[in-house]
Amino acid sequence: MNKSNGCDRHQKGAALLVALIMLLISTLIGLASIRGTTLNEKMSSNMFDRSIAYQAAESALRMAEAELEANQTLGVDCTFIPPANRFCPSMPANTFSFSDSSGWFDVDSSYLVNDTLLDSTPQYYIEKMGSIDAFDFVGSDSANDSMYGAPGGGGSQMTQFRITARSGVPSENGRSVVALQITVNQTL
Incomplete structure (x- = not known):
């Protein structure tokens, strides 16, 4: 005959409840780690994307500088030196425009840009x-002015250009677009 002691009657499935709670906690921890990993990715x-876009914008700046060295007649006339008759915005109005690319020049293949990415x-x-x-510009006599002309009159002249570069035409695909800007002073 099999005798049982009185302890068996008092157990009502507590082990099952504890196991289910532990399973729920481990599932929540797993889901949180998956969410964190996805966010990091x-x-x-x-x-x-931003790094590739930044490199592309820098490439456009380099090409624009090379174009200016070769031909100083480039550029949209936007005079701001007094007396300024026109408003010159800090960035071209169509920098982040989806549809208007007027005034923008494409970088050619000699400036090694990975445009497929x-x-x-x-x-x-x-x-x-x-x-x-x-x-x-320099705030004092330059060597050129000291030799060939007085400052402020008859001395050497500099032309200022502002170059704005963007990593590409903004589109609706959500890719990063980086815009960079520099000012270039060239002696005439």
């Missing part, structure tokens, strides 16, 4: 800001 992907070609926009005396 998205952030890493966005940083990669960008889904677009980097572009630049050149604005001719005006001419100033070299003396006004």
